[in-house]
Amino acid sequence: MVRPLFRGSRLGLETAAAQALEALGPRLGFELAYRAGPVVDAHQAEATARAALAQGLDLLLVQQVTFATGEVFLPFFELPLPLGLWALPEVWEGGPLPQNALCGLNLGVSLAQRPAKWFYGRPEEEWFQRRLELTLTALRGVRVLREGRVLLLGGHAPGFFAFSALPETGLRVERAELSELWTALAEVDEEEVRGRVQALEELSEYAPEELLQSVRLELALERLAQGYDGVALREWPEVPERLGIMPYAAMARLADLGYTLAAEGDVMGLASMLALRALSGKPALLLDIAHLSPKGLTLWHGGEAPRVWAAGPTRLAPHFNRRLPAVRDMALKPGPVAGLRLLPGRRAAVYGGHLTGEKGYEGDSGHLTRPTWAAQPLTPRQFLASWLNHRLPHHLALGAGALEPALLEMCAWLGLEVLPPQPEEERLVW
Template identity: 75%
Template sequence: MSNLRVGLVPIVRPLFRGSRLGLEHSSRQALEALGPKLGFELAFVAEPVADAAQAEAAARAAQNAKLDLLLVQHVTFATGDAFMPLLELPIPVGLWALPEVWESGPLPQNAICGLNLGVSLAQKPTKWFYGVVEDTWFQARLQLTLQALRGARVLREGRVLWLGGHAPGFFAFGALPETGLTVEKADLSELWAALAAVSEAEVEERASAFRELSEYPLEVLRESFRLELALEKLARPYDGVALREWPEIPDQTGVMAYAAMARLADMGYTLAPEGDVMGLAGMLALKAISGRPAILLDISHFSSKGVMLWHGGEAPQVWAGGPTRLVPHFNRNLPAVRDMPLRAGPISGLRLLPGRKAVVHGGVLNGDKGYDGDSGHLTRPTWAGEPLTPRQFLASWLNHRIPHHLAVGMGAHEEALLEMCVWLGLEVLPPRSEERRLVW
């Protein structure tokens, strides 16, 4: 995905001494220099705004610039008429105050007071910033917002394929995101046609490049490679694919889809199993925020080790905490699934829900492998930033009646996920860890 587009509108009241020091010019240069480091471009800069007419003109220009974030910079204090047209734009807005250039004598800018006025007048979510561009506090807050907006952008503007609908009986997976994500539906007949179009030469080329440990000889994996090539062709135009990978695929091809899905994930494709579009959306947001592939997992066991997270074997190798190998499916004994422990370390999770709701969670994987496929134990879980015990986490998940897939990304990104939900207008559910009585 391309860099985020950031705009800058400086607010400068000529009455203040600080308006004549060129602070808006030096901070603009510093912001432009920071862009490549944090993954944004300064795509729009307005002339300094001092009154309502100038603010309205700057607002029109900013909206036409198709920005992901607009920074309204208080170089000096200004009253609401000089910035309210900017706060009312349908664009994420940050209010930013520059520090005073001296600390005694005549007040030079009164910028932080302008920031205070601005946040008190804002009628929609607005992020505040303070400091010069070089300050670590300013950069940390901006970086967090940029991560959140990357997640928000893919959920607003992304395009995914729902191939075959949801798995049989998994009725909760029939819900679709309400964030603007475009979902295109296709029947599995398109997959059968794509499979028929794969040439033997393509299969041979894919087989000759195979290097992973496997319990199967190459000849047995040929149909898995054919499925991989067909899925890759269908996935190429999209940000992700939610695939109904059973029961039709193994019934018709004699192979499970998981090894093919795992190898495509190695190549950067995002595929969600069991036709879970909401899970796919969570994966895409986590990938955009973390910069690493995300996976879907089930809660499959609970013990003193924690909450065991598992799925059938479609995770990319970057998630592996040890050697990987292709093995038979645990239930059908068909080729093939990728077997591996999930790597130890912090994780973050997102589950979108109907009614513009979401669960944001996190924790640590301890590196202990569980069942065949991709598996690990969740320890030190958190829910919307609140620490829970593993039992409280499990109780909260069940008490809220959350569908059975956890979209999980690498790293501790709950703050960015929570901010993303604010920008998208999603209600984040609190933990609900009552362990004894009926909760409905």
């Protein structure tokens, strides 16, 4: 936006800023895919907004080179695109005001009726880069939740009624019966099964021939997962009853290969995992809150975690309850983590903390300390109280890294209400 009345409109500031922004792209992982000419009035703004929409952008930055009035902003506010409003600093101090761009940014922000993020500074400046990098991270989650495609295989596990909810962000959910899994199993090539068993390098309590059925399941699931961003699988009771194995080692090995699978048919958990993976660039986990102790909150699941999350050696072991082959037994590695639980009604829980690296129960497990909720520090007991007071489903999705700020911004772009902590420990909360 350029207002010719201001001296700053004639200095070529927009050209220099665009070149600097484009040079920043390779480091922050974005492409400057569309660049408009200067917009001076509402008519040009309408034409530019239409052209920008046709580009299929993930983010549109509207740059305040100089001051502009409200009618020039309005066509951009109407676009169904994430919008950034960016003011350039003044080129000199004292004398005639050259641009008045910051005041223009203030005016624009005051008129916005939906999420729009403000930016101030030059592309070379650290503050500008930090704010932009956070937005780019958040928008990777927005993209997968709006444009992704997942498979719900077999529905949710029996009695887990909370897992029947589906995302409301645009994520496409396709359904298939477990009969498709049995068909895929029957078509698995036995030579491929034996080759993959022989290639296993993981510590194991089982002889190779005892893992053949697990690897058959792995190959069948891998085939069904093709073309999808993730699979939510009803893995019990049918898989152990029909195949005589637990599916978790197969799911763990597929996670090693880059597939995202959610247990118990939890589609909302799967969507949460996909967002966490998009933000962190690493696999995400689904876990239960199993115990509260002086060590923190014990997080646990049956044994489907990828090895990248392991604090040390992993092993293939019997299932803790059914004693069937096989699960991956491992401690979750120490470090900062963050989590997301998408909920019906366009709501979400956003949380974080640190894993200690100490193992808990058999399967994949660890202890969460220094928890936060919507970026507010809590004690482990307050975190547990908040989870239960909000009556959240029993799967907690976890991603690697300090992702909470990006998750909160992602929820803002998606129009999701982030639940506040509710750490009441004594009275009934409903």
